Amino acid sequence: MLEGLSSSLQKAMGRLRGKGKLSEADVAEAMREVRLALLAADVNVKVVRDFVERVRERAVGQDVQKSLTPGQQVVRIVYEELTELMGGSQARIQMASKPPTVIMLVGLQGAGKTTAIAKLALSFRQHQHRPLMIAADVYRPAAIDQLHVLGKQVDIPVFDMGTDTSPVEIVRQGMQEAERQGADVVLVDTAGRLHIDEDLMAELDDIKSAVEPNEVLLVVDAMTGQDAVHVAETFHQRLEVTGVILTKLDGDARGGAALTVRAVTGCPIKYVGLGEKIEPLEPFHPDRLASRILGMGDVLSLIERAQERIDLEKAKEMEERMRSSTFSLNDFQEMFRQVRNLGPLDQVLKMIPGMNKLKGIENVDLNDKRFLRMDAIISSMTAAERLDPSVMNASRRRRIANGSGTTVREVNQLLNQFEQTQQMMKRMSGMGKKMGRRSAMNAIKSMGGLGALGGMKDASQLADLEESLTSKGTSHAPRQRHHRAKKKRK
């Protein structure tokens, strides 16, 4: 996500990077690229103007730091200003001191309110809360059915009174129901409306005074264009929005709306929605997104995900086996499964620094189905074959292909890949000590030398990292990535 903006910014910054000293003309040239990139990313015209001005001022009159070249320093300034523009540090949901905490979702039609509310409810339940969802969208056909279906999917209660009762009455009764059920978080789904529709906006006012929400979250589609400003401004004036949920960020929209909304309204972006599958919403991390925009990858998110979803015991076991180089097809299969747990592969790859710079990465087929097929192939092997693939002959290969519903070619491909991985593992186990023993990371080490990037937090380190990635490749990480990418393309 956002890689479009990221690559054009990188292009602009690339020109500065080599310079020892920055002239005003150099900065002006880079700033023009930044401006175009931000405009193409749907960042509001005025916001862009201010942003570019701020960066220019800081860049020209920059306080020289010994550790950074002027070029790196501009990258750093853009990074810092981007983070600042998107709201500094991460903003959390305000919980009520006396439950229930009431959260109301508002927004235009089709922004993704109903989907977001189900995901939000799931996030709360994950943190041991007892949410109740109130269906107050009485206008769109089947909106209430939709919430019911989603509620059933995630097993969270939904309160509704059909479409004949006024939304204000629905939420009033819904609050009583919440008390009766002992729900400690109440989520109110409202109908999508245009911000200029006076009657419907007045209705939101009424709902708001009926439930006195702790949070009013504005749901904004990441694909929104320049109009995001008006929408956010009007909703904010009317309802004192306390935060924003940015949806559909799994698309290829550059998401300039994220930059705009915060700058114009001062409301922090609290969550981002990725996809229609009901999974917990991801908290929004402005600093991480800024580094993602600059092509530095989102290593922190990846590590967090890895810690959450990779089975530590298994990872440790595998680490042992890797070191002792008894890495078998069983481990290979386990490795796939662990990596798959991290989420869709294309999303995972985008979090790795420098990944979006690899030429042709967009064309690499990252279909997760391939993993399923590889899984099937290994499952069709006998225990002996898995431990020692050298016994494999033509007839065994045919049997495996038939058993897994694949072709002999695919079986051969898998065996080749296994061999390559095995060799890589051997090299890696040599490096293991240098890389710090993050056992959770071992399972995904083969995707790039992530372990080394683990502790990276602040901007200067990121800038250094950026530098090292673009220089001749003295670090091991980019080389391995090339290796991997080539393999994928086969």
Next chain:
Amino acid sequence: MGLFDRFKKGLQKSRTTLAERLGSVFRSRKLDESVYEEMEEAFIAADMGVETAMALVENVRTLARKKRIEQAEELPDLMVEAMSAMLSEADSDMNFAAEGPTLVLVVGVNGAGKTTTIGKLANYYLQQNKRVLLAAADTFRAAAIEQLLAWGERAGCDVVRHSQGADPAAVIYDAIQAGRSRNADIILCDTAGRLQNKTHLMAELAKIHKVAARELPGSPHEVLLVLDGTTGQNGLNQAKVFKEVVDVTGIVVTKLDGTAKGGIVVPIVHEQGIPVKWIGLGEQIDDLQPFDARAFAEAVCRP
């Protein structure tokens, strides 16, 4: 209410914002470079994108030179001319089957307004005494089928459906069989919303297209891409990718009754050559109107 008034009323907001911006620019000023710069920024702020905004300003500049115009006040005429010329580069009429049912496939990203558009299209054609059949091929989103059923009831036509999770191509197949046996004039097919970068979902859409073409030769006669009027530059990507996969023949711009300007359609017509065919101006069932380039440009540019 005439078509033009309707357009103008629906686009009131888009009109005031762009016109407000430009009003001050045009008032009693000599035509100089700063006027053009502000015009460019106003076009960009209307989601037309940097390149198209520049191209439009260039066209206006050429027109102004040709007509020897010196006062900024005369610019709106030229802007209308330049913009409607750009929007007329592709033909906005709907295609129909020479005989048998006409199949219209409606596609788009999540939340663009596909199902609502189908409801309104159904109403439009029913009023012209056509026999309309709806196909609920959005088998993915929760309650999408129910939503289409509600529209079918409201407009008064049949809906072919399976249950949630069914193969959408199979729904289209059934709809074509049903359309034949019931002598339908138009089959409107709803599909699930999909972001254009999801390869597997786009492959599913290609399959739907293939099944339609096989079962009803010559179809789909129209593939309409529904585009949210608030969409920014990503709309161009949407048009491009959907065109590659299912050969989009027309655009439907929705939600233009807000402050959104729908300016993204200008680069889409200009760069992708896909015409705009319908425009959604409100929430009522009869608020979907055939697109008229001149009226659109007039409504947007005239202060």
